[in-house]
Amino acid sequence: MPDLIEAVGKDTLFFDQSGGGVTFSGGEPLCQPEFLIAALKQCGELEIHRAVDTSGCADGRIVLNVARHTDLFLYDVKILDPVKHRTHTGMDNTGILSNLRMLSESGAAIIIRIPLVPGVNDDSESLARTGEFIAGLPRKHRVDLLPFHRGARGKYAKLGLNYAGEHLPPAPAERVAEAARQLTNFGLAVRTGG
Amino acid sequence: MNERIRRLRQESQNAVPRISIERARLATEFYRDHAGKHSTPVLRALNFLHLSRHKSITIGRDELIVGERGPAPKTVPTFPELTCHSVADLHILDTRPMTRYRIDEADIQTYAREVIPYWQGRSMRDRIFSRLPEEWQRAYASGLFTEFMEQRAPGHTALDGSIYRKGMLDFKLEIADRIAALDYRQDPAAADRAEQLRAMDIACDAAILFAERHAELAERTAADEQDRARKAELQRIAAVCRHVPAHAPRDLWEALQMYWFVHLGIITELNGWDAMTPGHLDQHLQPFYEKGLAAGTLTREQAKELISCFWIKVNNHPAPPKVGVTAKESGTYNDFTNINLGGLTREGASGVSEVSYLILEVADELHLLQPQPSVHISAKTPDRFLKAACRVIRKGYGYPSVFNADETVSEMLRVGKSIEDAREGGCSGCIETGAFGKEAYILTGYLNVPKVFELALNNGRDPLTGRQVGPLTGDPRSFASFDQLYAAFETQLKWVVELKIRGNQFIERTYALNAPAPFLSVVINDCIARGRDYYDGGPRYNTNYIQCCGIGTVTDSLSAINTHVYQEKTVGMERLLRALAADFKGEDQLRQTLQNKTPFFGNDDDRADAIMQRVYASLFAAIDGQPNTKGSAYHLNMLSTTCHVYFGRMLGATPNGRLAGAPESDGTSPSQGADRNGPTAVIQSLAKMDQIKSGGTLLNMRFLPGMLQSEKDLDQLAHLIRTYFRMNGHHIQFNVVDTDTLRRAQAAPAEHRDLLVRVAGYSDYFVDLDRYHQEEIISRTAQLT
16 A cells, blocks of 8 residues: 555656546456555545546445545446346446446546447447436436457457457447437537547 | 748758868868968958858759858768868768768869868867877777767857847947957957957958848849749849848848858858757747738748748758767767747747747648757746647657756756846757857767776776776775775766866867857857957857766666665676676576666666766766866766767676667666656656756657547646656657557668657657667657556
């Protein structure tokens, strides 16, 4: 912990200048709630802006506890369909969606991030369900659309792992723009990239 | 870019650098007839007048701004009074693969017959080298330092706004007043001053005459011109050349032509090292631009066209050809005209105006080798301007470089310049701080700091030559502590700095007495008021810089020894020294350990950064405040240009795991590949250097193009720059290019003629660099985050 806080503190001037701060990401930061909350508290004392990048896959009490020490959530919404979600992520999405609803209600600042993966969640039916769900949340939140890219390929190769996305083509720009338009129609503020 | 500019740009790009022997013949002819008849300053001024009267002149088909140093674009004269090229030198220049200058065999024969015999033993270089002591020659041959003035005159000049307010006739009046006021009874130097002032007066006449000849040529050409539009242009050119430089300019066209005549005069009189620049060009042009727009006599497009014409003129002027060590230390066609944009006004307001954006646009559209723009960012500079600069940086030309205007002001205040003069100053050449138009800030040569440390590791002996070069500071195997080793390094350092300064002082006086620069003295305050030459303390401020190279290499080497020999005691000094002598042959594992298990500079690691601070303090103590010959002092400067490659070739293997002959770290950047914690850590490390005590530092950073694609990425880049400047960083510059592109350019240079990369404080065509420089650039860490 002291190492982490020292490393973060070194960049204070950069944060002051850019308005930036620390983003806790992963893996899944909510998997280590004690460490995460302790680190968030210390950053709070140093007045460093804190973001938590999460899949939302955690116990609801943990999420609320973390929220008390977090300035901004970057919250993934991947697929609304519970079956498809389980197929592609191996996890159920019920808790993820209810956590998001709860966070929205609590007044937390949230940016919702949709990784747009060709053939997985870029069809108009999937987008429609996602858009409807987000529009139905208690508060309005910005949506960042993250088009799939193969940036991780090098990292997998370095670790000697097989990269499953090898044959998945990056989404064409027109398709991404179309997805953004579809979501915008639900009254959402959508940005591509993020 | 309009059609005219497209054509002029193409011609300039296609022109092949050539050597013209015209200037050498004219100067030789003049010296034969006149040497010994006049005082030296007057002789120099009359030589300049002779050149201005007789050198061939030309006006190109599409040109609006006129005048060339040689008879044609990219045709470079020689300066045999300073360095007389031998027949062998000329053959090498004509045939060498890099930075080649073509010359006809017939011209070489003429040179051999008419020029060389006269200057043998008379040229400055011959006179200087024959008088420098053996100890100096030995150190020089070992690559411990270079000497700028062995083949180019002291120069490095940036102008202020004086020439936009005063013409040569106004300067002549000032000179006449000063001569009239000389007090021969009270002032023992009055007669000397009178000669200097007479020389300046003649130099003003020469500049006017040179312009008049262009006016006549334009009038003659106009008379025969069939095209009505071009005829009118030629008539306008003639009118402009009749008015400037005799009088102060009245509009933008005249202002640009005024500067250009002054620029040409200065680089014809002598080949001063280098970097002749208008300084804050946007600030100088801004009143003329606004006046023209308000009066309806100028449009933004016309202004852009005129500035583009000027830009191309500068590109037509490659550096004069260098030989020997000096060619190795900076092998480039670039003559370092660094145009400052933004910054602060004399009154302390932001200097950014519409003209700043306009010039940035010109630099972007033309993206030529010369001139190169830099942006000067103060706390008062609007973000919009910084972002406009970042957009050009993203294109990957390596420019504009980015300077901290508030920091350069602080640097100048520390050494006693007035706040107004400091604000009017800036950075020229690569990153060198000076008070524009009021200072001779002479670069005296590079100091090979890692080589100094190598001497300490070898008891003063140069392992490359086997000769005893430095003082005996003890066998490092007998040193019980790191401090003892460090003390040996400091002793070597003090010795070499003193030796270098002794040589400089002699060379400087040789120039002041034998090769004064009366024309340059006219345009630099207060040479007229003092009645003294630019080289002899005439300017208001007189600084000498010693440029210290390889701070990354020496820090990492010291850190390696501190860590492995003294702290962890895992490597014996004996073994290390033997491994270095063997260039790590058979000791690859040791080399891996040194490279991977040592705290290195550039990672925000205090263990390494504290050593950097200690070395920097030692350099400062050895150099700063040493008196020069002009009643002022030496300061340090942290710049390597391309000398880190030459110095690296003169250096054996080093304790940081660097192999013998490999380049040293460049500027104040970390060693190539040693920075592993991203750009903010590099910046944190650099910020620990007390940069205000220097005359400039240089930080290279390389980004992959993908990192700077979005507007948000540009914001991040701007934030990175602002944060470094909040920490008193002096300068930062960026290469935005990926390794694949560079490798492809090596394989197919013809298809990558246009690929500009940042080398040191300047950009160069990648395919014009030799292999060593190319590899050095590729080896720089590419920042990913």
